[in-house]
Amino acid sequence: MTIRRLCGVLRVRGAADLLLVLLLGAGFAALPVFALLPSLWGFAAASAVTYLVDEVLHSRAPGFVRRLATLQLTRPLRFAVRTVMVLALASRMDAPDEVLVAALAVFSAHFALMMLYTAVHHAVRRRRVLPLVVRNLDMSGLPVPKQPPAVLYRRFLRKLLHLDLPAHAGLLAALAAGTWGPAYAGFALTVGVTVAGVLALLGQYRRVRRMPARDEVFAEVNRQLAGYRPEVALYFSFASVSRDFMYQVNMWIETLEQLDLRPVIILRERASFRYLSRTWIPVVCVPKADDLAELELSDVRVVLYPGNAGKNVHMLRVAEAKHVFIGHGDSDKLASSNRVSKVYDEIWVAGRAGRDRYQRVRHAISDSAIVEVGRPQLSPIRLHAEHTPGPLPVVLYAPTWEGWSDDDCHTSLIPMGVPLIEKLLAENVRVIYKPHPLTGKRSAEAAAADKAIRELLRADNEQRGAAEAQTAVAEAKPRLQEIQARLDELAGRLGGDDAEQLRESRVPDRAGAAEWQELRAEWHRIFWETRGPVRHNVILKQLPSLYECFNQADILISDVSSVVADFVASLKPYVLTNAQDLPDDDFRATYTTAGGAYLLDRDCTRLPEILNAVRPPHTDPMTLDRRTLKEYVLGPDHPTSMERFNAAANALAERAAAERAERESEGGGSGGASGGASGGAELAA
Template sequence: MMIRWLCSVLRVRGKADLLLVFLFGASFAALPVFALLPSLWGFAAASAVSYLTDEMLHSRAPGFIRRLASLQMTRTMRFAARTAMLLALAERMNAPELLLVAALAVFTVHFAIMMLYSAVHRIIRARRTLPVIVRNLDMSGAGIPKQPPALLYRRFLRKLLHLDLPGHAALVAALAIGTWTVAYAGFALTIGLSVLALAALLWQLRRVRRMPTPDDVIAALNGQLADYRPQVALYFSFAAVSRDFMYQVNMWIETLERLDLRPLIVLRERPSFRFLSRTWIPVVCVPKADDVAKLDLSEVRVVLYPGNAGKNVHMLRIAEAKHVFIGHGDSDKLASSNRVSKVYDEIWVAGRAGRDRYQRVRHAISDKAIVEVGRPQLAPIRLHADHVPGPEPVVLYAPTWEGWSDDDCHTSLIPMGVTLVERLLAENVRVIYKPHPLTGKRSREAAEADAAIRELLRTDNERHGGAAAEAAIAAAQLRLKEIQTRLDELAGRLDGDDAQQTRDARVPDRDGAAEWQALNDEWHRVFWESRSGVRHHIIRKRLPSLYECFNQADMLISDVSSVVADFVASLKPYVLTNAHDLPDEDFRAAYTTAGGAYLLDRDCTRLPEILRSVREPRHDPMAPHRRTLKEYVLGPDRPTSMERFNAAALALAERAARELAEDAGEGLPRLTIPSQRTDSDNIAESAEVSALHQTDRTDPAEQTDPADLAGLVDPAG
């Protein structure tokens, strides 16, 4: 337990990294001791260990390095301290005064050159910062020069600092043998290499003078957009963007690729561009609002918004297009029926439940503005009938995060998460634990509960022989890494800075989708097979995906979130946490997805009875309610979600074009459908689905009545 606690405090992954931290700390602490004794060989050994462990920790434990930096022990400070200790050792060993002065001058000049190099590097980076970043459009004509060589440009501080090694090693050798010319030779090498590196970077500075102006880059992009003529755009912005948020965009990519309109993705934050999944769709990242206004989006008729963000107003200003809030999941949370949604022309929801949810926001959203389009992303989820449970139930615990404030905090982690996992372990089930990516980012209590749950699962794995499976996991890592590398290549994650990636942007080959899917399937197969001997799984990364975890599980336990609505598609048993112990009737009245759920109290006393629905499939009284709820929440199976989504996009684009023509006093224009998707059967099918789409909007009473879901009692209660 003490080791786990130390790993958590020091932000390292395991015992091996913890040993490196102790070696690093001990070697650094020994430097002043050996310098003052003085002990040359003790100092040399401690210095070598400190160099090596410092480098290893940078790659193995970046969290620990960041913790050091927060305590003002940056890499530069550590190198400076090591140099000061070396000079103290030389003085204590009665080195000649001239040698000491030369050593001090050399190391001072080395640090001065490093500062100048950093300044030049900053200038180059600033000059290479483009107003846009582009993928999947041919930007070869923009005139963007190549990035400086990686040797000079990437991780430059790390390389420059290590140029003190010749001087350090030579001074130690000179103190050992008493021949000072060795020290001077090492000093000359340190200064010579530093000056050479600076000169090479200054030469690269000349090349950035040929960088095109921001207006030239945008003009080149607009030329490509004019040739491509996008008709529908997905627009995404998030101020604190990271890989944790990009699922909101990535979940819609395949749907966009299958539309009968030419799609475009517009991002607003540079980091989000790096976490985008594979797509052939043109992608443009435009950080500044003024540059968004310069984009040629004259033929875009529909703009889709997966999230509500302040920067959405920069796209909402486009009057020629219709603006649609599509969200990133169908949740019962209050945020999923926000009054802010009134600014959009339409709100697309999965099923009748979404319509009813918005109607509860009185005097805000018009019923005519709500369109039911299903959830096209749910196709990979296997149905309950196609799932074969193993001898021990597999329970997926996927709690939501703590939200932006305590008012919208729905997570079960804080009030009951640890108790729940303890009870699951006592019930002899296998657990897949997949918390929300943002878990613990705001609440310390949530972070502590998350850490406690992971510790419980690790300990239980060890008790059930999980250590024996480490060999199989290690053997699979190489193949998983190979697959991941190829997936990154297909996703367009190229080497180089943003300007280099824009320079290398080309129109992609659309045939990569088949290889992408095959590799994705193989990754998941290798992952689960290699971990067949592991009892519990803690999923913290993007892969394995949430839907693959759905397919592995016999039951879901979660909080009020879009995860539950998506899991409903599987028709498997699922559980909603009732952490505040509301009466069942009140809970089901408040949250639509509770209509087909087993409700779990805060103390988890109902858990044994709930698990009977998995252990004894015939004892599953909520099964018929889940079937009714599925259509209510996600819409009918026919027409398919993709057909309904496509029809909604076409209908809205036609409406936008018609209104634009009416405003201009022209005749009714015909919306141009991309040639690869214009066969007569497809158009006829879209027209038919469009008619159904209009019927859904004007006569919702023919769909599943929410009253059918009312009055359900929890059989497990």
């Protein structure tokens, strides 16, 4: 079995982590040997190795730690094994019976207190779970107790288990010295600190017993919403937990903030708040459907959906509002012309291409339900004419992911990703590699290709002598972290659990938008300047943003996805991967965005010819095709897409209000868009 395969089985990243795993195993294997010999110093060394390596692996290789847990080799069990072995050592070294009995009693008491602490901690955490979480509403009137101090609340098991160290160290010191005072001192310290921790947490439990009831929480949130009176809602539920999955919401925030209507954002998963961008818009996260029905949304006329998810039905049942699918990108994938979209009142697309795409879904979507609104979020993308080339052509490779099924698998990573990067490196270009956030979630082959590409780029950076860039990167890191911390603060990513987030929620100062933009611009400037003009970059986090990667690139290589449609806005040359080697005419007829693209075959034989498009003298025969395609895919430049989006929202809101007024005049009732007024029992079903 190769080292790479062994790393995969053990879920570690490389040879260094594999060595740590072997050290951990060797340390635990040595404990009974040294205990039975007995060898005090050998046991002390092996015990120290197991403590230290265990701790390091929790930080470096969490996947391996989880693998141990699935084999029932949990952290408490590993600590228990170490405890049994130290008692065996003491017995073999003829420690007095009273010392052994005291040690057994202390270690037993420590584990019993740890169980009690865990039970109280779980009780505290359960009581602090509220039915919803909000941001940008003033919740200071709700009596939510502060979260317990981090020293008591976060990673508590890790801290409790390590409280056995004084007892272990004291017993080993006593065995070495032949006097038992150090053992009793260690025992007293272990028990004393553990008891103090349990008592402190019990005090915190008394405080959380005064948590507000569910009805109080909803009454206060609805009071705040009634004062704000939201008119348009962005509703989002994600299909898979991922650090960057919230881009589907974040891309629409600035657009929502510019609407004439008052917006609100409704989320369905608690994890969403961790990755939500900065906004002054009120945000409400309601995990349960029956709780969603309790929200006061009677003024909401339009609901926008950036994704198709099963939980959308909980909001679609609100008949008083108009429901619009806006998507999270305009691509030639099935998701961008799904028959499921028929459930919405309208479908907003970027340009004529989106309308035509839906028209190909015969007998499903009415043409009158499709509205062309452009892509307002593309304004940060610089045009080709504004781009200043560097010493090397910059190629952005941004493959899509493997999809939920093979039918929707458009990624080039599996069939051609690695050879593509190898040939790019042979062409002496600078590569920016930005894989989809969900890459490797379904396919082990995609994950392996992604890893191989990163390794190729790392190795090539070393050959290029990027030592100066590495130094610059290290020097800039503190400033980037400082900026990121401030961005997180502006985004409302405060420390603490959900209850603490709700407790600290306030109406934000809208002036923070200027500081947010300035800090993001500074972050990107520092990031790209310190990377130098020749170093390859692997982009895995939210920053640098996709559009900033667009601005750095001379040419894009990507798959059928919304990334390509957005890149069209720059008018720069781009390449679509044709991994199935379809005839060019068939490929262009199937995929709209191929109309202005260079097509790359599976073996990448066309790559040198394509790269000539970005090398002097810039012979680029696709220039006119891209200009034509831009308007077809993204709509006209005038009126602006923001103006068209805003007009579409206003028109639909007026239509919803008119229809409601007509129903009321006919005696149909005045039920608002809140679940309580429109059938809470039905929503909860």
